Each structure stands twice: as structure tokens, then as C-alpha cells.
Amino acid sequence: MGTTQLESVPEPKYWHLKTVLSEALDQDFAVGEILPNERELAARFGVARATLRQALEQLELEGRLQRRRGVGTTVAPPRLGVAVGGTGRGWPSEAGEGWQPVDAAEGLPTPAVARLLGVDPQSRIHTVRRTRVTQGQPVAAELLHVPGGSVPGLSAIDAPAGPARARAVLRELRRLELDGQDRSVELGSARADDAKELDRLPGAPVLVVTTRYLTADGTAAVSVATYRADTCRLTFGDLGDVQIHPDDTRQAS
Amino acid sequence: MGTTQLESVPEPKYWHLKTVLSEALDQDFAVGEILPNERELAARFGVARATLRQALEQLELEGRLQRRRGVGTTVAPPRLGVAVGGTGRGWPSEAGEGWQPVDAAEGLPTPAVARLLGVDPQSRIHTVRRTRVTQGQPVAAELLHVPGGSVPGLSAIDAPAGPARARAVLRELRRLELDGQDRSVELGSARADDAKELDRLPGAPVLVVTTRYLTADGTAAVSVATYRADTCRLTFGDLGDVQIHPDDTRQAS
Numbered sequence: 001m002g003t004t005q006l007e008s009v010p011e012p013k014y015w016h017l018k019t020v021l022s023e024a025l026d027q028d029f030a031v032g033e034i035l036p037n038e039r040e041l042a043a044r045f046g047v048a049r050a051t052l053r054q055a056l057e058q059l060e061l062e063g064r065l066q067r068r069r070g071v072g073t074t075v076a077p078p079r080l081g082v083a084v085g086g087t088g089r090g091w092p093s094e095a096g097e098g099w100q101p102v103d104a105a106e107g108l109p110t111p112a113v114a115r116l117l118g119v120d121p122q123s124r125i126h127t128v129r130r131t132r133v134t135q136g137q138p139v140a141a142e143l144l145h146v147p148g149g150s151v152p153g154l155s156a157i158d159a160p161a162g163p164a165r166a167r168a169v170l171r172e173l174r175r176l177e178l179d180g181q182d183r184s185v186e187l188g189s190a191r192a193d194d195a196k197e198l199d200r201l202p203g204a205p206v207l208v209v210t211t212r213y214l215t216a217d218g219t220a221a222v223s224v225a226t227y228r229a230d231t232c233r234l235t236f237g238d239l240g241d242v243q244i245h246p247d248d249t250r251q252a253s
Numbered sequence: 254m255g256t257t258q259l260e261s262v263p264e265p266k267y268w269h270l271k272t273v274l275s276e277a278l279d280q281d282f283a284v285g286e287i288l289p290n291e292r293e294l295a296a297r298f299g300v301a302r303a304t305l306r307q308a309l310e311q312l313e314l315e316g317r318l319q320r321r322r323g324v325g326t327t328v329a330p331p332r333l334g335v336a337v338g339g340t341g342r343g344w345p346s347e348a349g350e351g352w353q354p355v356d357a358a359e360g361l362p363t364p365a366v367a368r369l370l371g372v373d374p375q376s377r378i379h380t381v382r383r384t385r386v387t388q389g390q391p392v393a394a395e396l397l398h399v400p401g402g403s404v405p406g407l408s409a410i411d412a413p414a415g416p417a418r419a420r421a422v423l424r425e426l427r428r429l430e431l432d433g434q435d436r437s438v439e440l441g442s443a444r445a446d447d448a449k450e451l452d453r454l455p456g457a458p459v460l461v462v463t464t465r466y467l468t469a470d471g472t473a474a475v476s477v478a479t480y481r482a483d484t485c486r487l488t489f490g491d492l493g494d495v496q497i498h499p500d501d502t503r504q505a506s
Contacts, residue, residue, distance in 0.1 A: 011445040011455060012445075012454075012455055012456075014456070015445055015455045015456060018456075054456070057456075058442045058456045061440060061441065061442045061456070061458060062440075062441050062442055063439070063440070079439060081437065085489075182488065182489070183488070183489040184334065184486050184487060184488045184489070185438050185460070185486070185487045185489070186316070186332060186460075186482075186485070186486040186487065187314060187315075187316070187440065187458060187460065187482040187483075188314065188315050189311045189314045189315055192264040192265075192268055201265075202264060202265055202268045203265075203267070203268060203271070203307070203310075203311045203314070205314060205440060205458070207438070207439075207440065207460075229439075229440040230440075232439070233437050233438070233439040234437060234438045234439065235435065235436070235437045236338075236435065236436040236437070236438070236489065
């Protein structure tokens with residue numbers, strides 16, 4: 001039985017170096033270990049500093065390295081698998097899957113949020129801020145936008161602000177019957193407020209997950225959650241949170 | 254009824270510039286238009302070249318700008334919504350959703366693929382290469398790994414290579430009864446062969462979608478698909494391919 005070779009393509013220098021470095025990380029370095037400085041590494045592998053820097057950037061993008069100011073470049077632990085979509089595909093839970101309500105505010109939606117919700121831009125909405133912590137690490141920051149009409153029983157008097165207010169909005173939202181969700185994932189950069197909660201600099205790469213919660217009456221709420229792209233692998237499953245081995249996707253092909 | 258302000262955070266200079274530039278893109282530039290050069294832009298906004306460059310990088314990450322060698326920086330069209338998961342959450346289709354079979358090869362799996370498939374690293378597998386085109390643009394490149402045991406009826410004689418071989422593997426795979434899928438999405442960088450098919454340089458940011466196809470007997474196939482992170486927004490839906498307005502997520506919060 002014959003073996004067909006898939007077409008091969010010439011690789012640029014930094015790409016080849018990246019592959020070599022990646023193997024060196026597997027064999028010679030432990031998670032958390034600080035790499036030698038750029039001058040030393042460039043000398044060791046016999047490449048120009050610019051080539052080295054490109055290869056290091058690739059490895060950072062793939063989650064193999066972390067570069068932190070004042071610390072240097074360290075070997076990253078495997079990415080965390082973080083389940084997106086929730087158990088039972090239901091409403092955002094009041095305090096599950098590591099989500100922590102932080103605050104809730106009331107005000108006018110941005111034009112884009114108004115469009116996503118299908119509401120009048122002049123109608124007031126509630127915005128709940130939550131953060132998500134997995135295995136002790138901040139992994140996501142979320143703004144959940146809820147039109148007043150979705151939470152008609154919400155009292156303005158009880159819990160006027162803070163986490164208690166956020167929980168009150170979520171509790172009222174869960175009274176509605178949910179028909180389904182749709183969701184999109186795209187690359188983005190962390191806004192200043194999210195970056196702070198994610199322990200990153202503004203502009204760090206994030207995976208932006210936008211979820212619409214749908215009822216018979218239309219869109220009842222919209223969540224915009226930003227996940228750290230360096231440390232997270234988002235998981236989606238028919239069969240619950242089946243874990244793909246953390247090292248697998250990185251070398252899977 | 255009182256209005257609570259969410260906590261505000263000081264923003265770095267490039268971040269503020271990014272916001273200003275983003276508004277300028279909305280108001281003063283058309284999709285596809287070439288931006289003035291960096292020197293000119295830095296002068297117009299009264300910032301240092303380094304600050305400008307950081308802001309441009311952010312806008313590229315968010316899919317607002319495209320930088321192409323020999324062309325310059327242009328205003329990007331809205332990202333394409335690309336449905337992930339397939340209609341009916343079934344097997345990969347033979348030729349649906351814009352997927353095109355390119356080739357199929359037979360050989361030993363990498364250790365990572367063997368682990369994902371749960372097969373002996375010494376057992377031969379079929380690897381089908383496909384590309385996906387949406388609205389005339391290449392959006393994804395995929396390797397679909399199929400153990401020989403999943404396609405026992407596959408003849409070695411008919412269609413020994415090329416797209417016909419790829420179709421034959423897919424056709425045999427679809428004979429199995431599918432129990433479900435699990436899927437993960439993470440940030441990665443394009444391998445040289447994928448980059449070529451995606452019309453990008455090796456190392457360009459991609460969204461790596463790893464899917465395991467599960468039957469009663471275990472994992473029947475594993476797909477590793479890389480989507481262009483600059484031009485694609487991956488969509489997942491309970492309700493089929495509900496389109497979120499392309500401009501929405503970018504300004505949604």
C-alpha cells in the first residue's frame with residue numbers, strides 16, 4: 001500500500017528556529033523556568049537577534065512562552081481548558097463555573113449593544129460585570145447586558161449596587177424561559193478595564209466570546225466575555241466538559 | 254433611579270490613540286482604502302511613531318486593519334461569520350459549507366494525534382487535507398486524522414490519491430454512527446503549509462479548532478482546523494447559523 005506525501009513548503013528561518021526551540025523547551029526546560037536572555041539564545045542557536053525575536057513571538061502566540069516585564073521569558077504551563085457554553089446550555093449561573101459577580105450598573109446601551117439586543121438605543125439596560133477564575137487564575141472578564149424588559153421584577157431598592165446587585169439581576173433573568181443561545185468567538189485585544197482584571201496589559205490578545213440568550217420574545221440578554229488568549233483553550237462539548245489532553249492540540253498536526 | 258458607574262481605569266497612550274483612530278476609521282475611511290503612511294499619521298495625531306505603531310498593531314489584532322507587504326495598511330472589511338460545528342452536528346460533509354477536499358495521505362500519526370485518537374502510535378492512519386472557502390476567500394485549512402479502523406471498507410485501489418481519495422475517506426467515515434463531538438478553540442500561529450493555503454505568512458495568528466468525532470467505540474476521527482484570525486469570526490449556534498451583525502462585537506462593550 002503506497003504512502004502519499006502531503007505537499008511540502010519551504011519554511012522561513014524563524015519558523016525553523018521556532019520548531020527547534022519548541023523541541024528544546026520540551027526536553028531541556030521545566031514549566032516556569034526562565035529562559036536565557038536573547039543575546040545568549042541567539043548565540044546558542046547561531047541566529048540573528050531579529051530571527052530569534054520572531055521565533056519567540058511565535059512561541060508566545062502559541063502559549064508556549066510567557067514574557068513578563070521585570071521577570072523575563074518563562075516557559076508557560078499548558079493552557080487551561082475552560083468550558084464555554086455552560087452546563088445544560090442554560091442561563092448564566094448566579095455563581096457557577098468560577099464566575100464571580102462584581103458589579104451591576106444601569107444606563108444607555110452603546111449603539112452596537114442596542115443592535116445586538118434589538119432594543120431602542122434610548123432604553124435603559126442593566127450591565128452586569130463578572131469575572132471568571134479557573135484553578136486560581138483569572139481567565140475571563142464579562143459584561144452581560146440585560147434590557148429592563150427582561151427583568152421586570154427587579155427591585156431598584158434592594159441591593160442597589162455591587163455584587164449583590166449583580167446577583168439580583170442574574171436571579172431575575174433566570175426566571176425567563178430560555179429558547180437557545182448563539183455564540184461567536186473571535187480574536188480581539190483586551191480593553192483597559194478587562195486587562196486589569198485579567199492581570200494583563202491593555203491590548204493583550206484575547207478571545208472574545210459573544211453570546212446571545214434567546215427567548216420566544218427575542219434576545220433577552222447579550223454577554224461579551226474576553227478570555228486570556230495566552231492561557232486559555234475554550235472547550236465546547238456535546239458530552240459535557242470532555243477534557244482534551246492539554247499538550248495535544250499544540251502538536252496535533 | 255440611580256446610575257452606577259463601572260470602575261474606570263487609566264488607559265495607556267497607545268490605547269487612547271487606538272480609540273481615536275478607530276473612530277476615524279469609521280468616519281473618514283472606506284473599506285479597502287489605504288491609510289496614510291506612519292510618518293504622516295503620527296504627525297496628524299501628534300504622537301510618537303512607536304505609539305502609533307502600537308495602536309496600529311491593536312487595530313490589526315481586532316481585525317480593523319490589514320497590513321500587507323507592498324500594499325501598505327488598508328481598512329479591513331468586517332470579519333466573516335463562519336459556522337463551526339456543522340449543520341446537524343454531524344460528520345464532516347463530503348463537500349459542504351465551503352469545504353474542499355485537497356488530498357489524503359496514509360502514514361504514522363504524530364504522538365499527539367495518536368493520543369487524541371487513542372490509537373497505537375505505530376498504527377497507520379489516513380490524513381485528509383481540506384480547505385474551506387467562504388465568499389470567495391480562503392478561511393480555513395484542516396487536517397482530518399482517521400484511523401484505519403474507522404474506515405474498514407476503504408479500498409486501497411480506487412482513487413489512490415488527490416481529492417478523489419479524500420472524498421473516498423470521508424464517504425467511508427460517514428458510514429459510522431456518530432455519538433457526538435467535542436471541540437476546543439485556541440489561539441495559534443499558522444504552519445507554513447496552512448499559511449500558504451490561507452494566503453498568509455507562516456506564523457500569522459490563527460484560531461485553532463480541534464474537533465473529536467466520537468462513536469460508541471471511542472474517537473473515530475480528529476480534525477485540526479486553522480482559521481484566519483484576522484478575517485474570521487467563528488459562530489456556534491443552537492438555532493442554526495444565526496448571524497450576529499458583523500459590526501456588532503467589535504464595538505459591543
